[in-house]
Amino acid sequence: MISEVDPELNEIAADLTRLYRDSIPVYDRVNRDTIEQNTRAVLSMVVAQLHSDSAHTSLDELAALARTWADQQIPLELVAHSIQLGARRIFGVIRERATTQALPATTIDEMQDLTWEWATAYAAAVHTVLQERAVAGATRRADFLRRLVDGGLSPTALTMEARNHHVNLHHSYLVACTAWDETAATSDLLAALRARCSTPDLPVIDAVLDMHLVALLPRTADGLLRSGPVGLGPAALPADVPSSYQHARRALEIATRYGRNGLVDLASLGPLPLLGLGDDAASMLAEQHLAPLLDSGAAGQEIATTVATFLDCDRRVDDTATKLYIHRNTVRNRLTRFGELTGLDIDRTDDLVLAWWLLNRDRAAAAQ
Structure with missing residues (x-):
């Protein structure tokens, strides 16, 4: 048969x-x-x-x-x-x-x-x-992506590798970066990036580098939901990807430190990137303005937390009271006491900016 x-x-x-x-x-x-x-x-x-x-x-x-x-x-x-x-x-x-x-x-x-x-x-x-x-x-994709974001590809090598990995040298890509772990949420994020950020002609190129998921996105992922932060670099041609990657890593670092979630780039983080600048000046100003407050013990810490929350809530007393589960008059009293101890009047623009900067730097240091 x-x-x-x-x-x-x-x-x-x-x-x-x-x-x-x-x-x-x-x-x-x-x-x-x-x-x-x-x-x-x-x-x-x-x-x-x-x-x-x-x-x-x-x-x-x-x-x-x-x-x-x-x-x-x-x-x-x-x-x-x-x-x-x-x-x-x-x-x-x-x-x-x-x-x-x-x-x-x-x-x-x-x-x-x-x-x-x-x-x-x-x-x-x-x-x-x-x-x-x-x-x-x-393995080949991870090696290519690592050398690409590190700027380790010569123009000749970039041309050859781009062809092998379906990268268009004349197309601008965004670089996405987030912490990698073996969870369903991270796997779902990767699947969503591949599905929503590719084009009919250009795939998403991704790899895990140093415990971070790094992805080269042919187009943006507007509306992508994510419980944790995903740093985004500005759109750049493949030859300029190293700069975009550095922006993405910096945005991820800041967003992680200050509890921001979803897709974030440096522009969307407002003044937060400024908090890493001027360490010497910050130490001097903190000694001048925050030391009297922090020397007041638990009461001083409550005042600092209240003012920081007040600024987070765009200076809305009712929202601050609701968030901290305290009376609105308590919020007002602590704001007044803050001015007395620090010498900073948050109704003045210069003092408001300085208070925000010092308090957020202090919160970031405490969280580390």
Whole structure:
């Protein structure tokens, strides 16, 4: 019966090719002759295994073929399904002939089980190659992205690597950066970036570098929700990505320190980036204005917290009282006491800016 199937393999391969292209996404974008040749090769392996007197299944030949498919840009995750369809089609022919020859049903069932075991083993071999390629691809992508953001690619190397990773040297990309951990939330973020920030022609290029997820985004991710902060650098051509990456890391660092979430860039953080400037001047001013307040112990700390919250609430007394669970008159009394102890009148612009700067620097230092 197996010998009788041999002459029909070309016809079966052609039929299966039509089936694949009609029912499996992406196959309609792969050259028909290539699919048919690969399908014929798999069918030949199945028939050869059925011919064999040995129950041992050799997967080396299929693994080598799977690597060739990957080089031909055929999605390997779909190949396993096509192998099972092919085995089912071949066994359908064998079953018809076995039934015609009045073979016992138990024998036919045993043949079917064995065929399905082989198909499953073949599919597993393809998945192994898929994993192998994925790991190798991730390693190459991480190496490329690291050298790109570090500015370690020469113009010649950048041109070659950009082609390999589908990066358009004339397109402006945003750099996204966030802390990486093995959680569902971070995995969901990565999936959302890949889905929403790619274009029909340009994929998102991402890798985990030094425990940070770094992604090269062909377009922005407006409206992307994220419980933690994601730093964004300004749009830049690939040659200028190192500068964008530094902006993204800086935005992430500041947003993390001050509890900002979602997509953040330096511009969206308002005056927060200024808090890292002027350490010497800040120390001198803090000694002059905050020392009397902090020397007042717990009461002074309550006053500092109230004023900082008052500024966070855009100087709205009712919102501050609600947030701190205190009476609005208590808020007013503490604001007055703050002015008495520090000499800063937050109704004056200069003193308001200085108070905000000193209090937020103090909060950041306490959080570290």
